[in-house]
Each structure stands twice: as C-alpha cells, then as structure tokens.
Amino acid sequence: MTDLILEHISKRYGDHVVLEDFSARFPAGQCTCIMGPSGCGKTTLLRIILGLEQPDHGTIQGQVRPVSAVFQENRLFEDFSALSNAAVVCPKGDRQEAARHLTALGLADSLSLPVRALSGGMKRRVSIARAVLAPGPLLVLDEPFTGLDRTTKAVVLDYLKRYTQGRTLLLVTHDPAERDALAHSTLQMPSQIT
Numbered sequence: 434m435t436d437l438i439l440e441h442i443s444k445r446y447g448d449h450v451v452l453e454d455f456s457a458r459f460p461a462g463q464c465t466c467i468m469g470p471s472g473c474g475k476t477t478l479l480r481i482i483l484g485l486e487q488p489d490h491g492t493i494q495g496q497v498r499p500v501s502a503v504f505q506e507n508r509l510f511e512d513f514s515a516l517s518n519a520a521v522v523c524p525k526g527d528r529q530e531a532a533r534h535l536t537a538l539g540l541a542d543s544l545s546l547p548v549r550a551l552s553g554g555m556k557r558r559v560s561i562a563r564a565v566l567a568p569g570p571l572l573v574l575d576e577p578f579t580g581l582d583r584t585t586k587a588v589v590l591d592y593l594k595r596y597t598q599g600r601t602l603l604l605v606t607h608d609p610a611e612r613d614a615l616a617h618s619t620l621q622m623p624s625q626i627t
C-alpha cells in the first residue's frame with residue numbers, strides 16, 4: 434500500500450473557487466480526519482479522490498481502486514433487506530460475513546427487514562457495514578455518525594476500530610471526539626475561498 438498524495442489540486446464551479454493549490458498526503462493504513470468549516474470543500478475533496486469529480490489542476494498519486502465510501506446520504510436499496518444491502522458488496526455475496534458485521538453494529542434482530550422499515554440510525558449502520566465489507570484498501574467516511582445517538586455512536590466507533598485496521602481511512606467530521614476516537618492525524622482545511 435502506498436500513501437495517497439494530492440499535489441496542487443484546484444477545483445472551481447463556475448466562478449466559485451472551492452479548492453486552490455491544495456496539497457496533502459494521506460498515510461497508507463492510517464485514519465486521517467479531515468476537518469474544516471461547512472462549505473470549505475471537504476466533500477468535494479473526497480469526490481475528487483473517489484474519481485467522481487475531476488480536478489481542474491493538480492495530480493493524485495497512489496489512487497487505488499476499488500474505493501468504498503459512506504456518503505452523507507445512505508444510498509441503500511430500500512426494498513432489499515439489511516442483510517442483502519450489506520452482502521451485495523461481499524466477495525461471492527458472503528451473507529455470513531455480512532451478518533457478522535451487522536450483528537457487531539447491533540442489528541442482529543433486523544437482518545431480514547427491508548431497509549425502508551428501519552430507523553434513520555439503523556439505515557446509517559447498514560450503510561457503514563456495506564462500506565466496510567466492500568474490499569479495497571481505501572475507505573472514505575463522510576460524516577458517518579450523522580443521526581446516531583451517543584450509545585449507538587460508541588458501538589459504531591468500536592466497530593470501525595476493530596474492523597478497519599490496516600486500511601487507509603479518510604474521515605470527515607466536525608466532532609473532535611469522533612476524531613480523537615479514530616484518527617491518527619488531522620488535516621485542517623482552510624475556510625471557503627470565494
């Protein structure tokens with residue numbers, strides 16, 4: 434595994450400059466927390482790393498595929514069960530492995546329920562399990578704890594610590610406690626440029 438290195442990245446939407454000459458190194462196998470005020474470009478940065486946006490300028494070295502991600506929205510198949518949603522990314526659709534992860538997240542009693550019948554916090558956990566189950570060295574988590582109460586958040590933090598060891602994690606959060614629980618280092622992004 435190699436570090437992910439961004440050099441001189443710029444990105445604008447029309448006249449709106451979101452990232453300008455932005456450089457950073459994300460160490461392989463570690464969790465880096467990306468922090469910064471709302472609108473400063475954290476999600477844009479992740480989308481560039483994921484290959485969902487092209488930068489206007491700059492280079493990325495060490496970009497790996499596949500990348501798994503938890504977005505700010507859950508992006509689940511609402512009519513499929515929690516288990517099917519999680520297992521869909523497993524090699525050979527391994528439902529036992531998916532069940533093990535969902536159980537570690539406190540969803541043992543909800544495996545066969547359709548996602549549309551789950552609470553927001555339960556959906557969030559299915560989405561997190563699916564990202565962690567998807568193979569690949571890089572895992573991107575964009576505000577993954579949104580909508581979770583304190584107890585559930587503690588369960589998810591414990592799960593992520595145990596099940597993501599050795600992977601490169603990029604975590605976007607506004608909460609220093611979440612950062613302190615997971616991250617090896619912090620990247621503080623500058624405020625919005627224009």
Ligand SMILES: Nc1ncnc2c1ncn2[C@@H]1O[C@H](COP(=O)(O)OP(=O)(O)OP(=O)(O)O)[C@@H](O)[C@H]1O
Nearest residue numbers: 446449451469470471472473474475476477478625
């Ligand atoms: N597709 C787009 N078209 C136009 N403007 C966009 C687009 N995507 C993002 N932006 C703008 O770029 C800026 C950065 O957005 P981004 O979502 O990256 O910020 P963020 O730091 O993740 O914010 P938050 O913490 O609120 O999630 C915002 O002003 C946003 O409106």
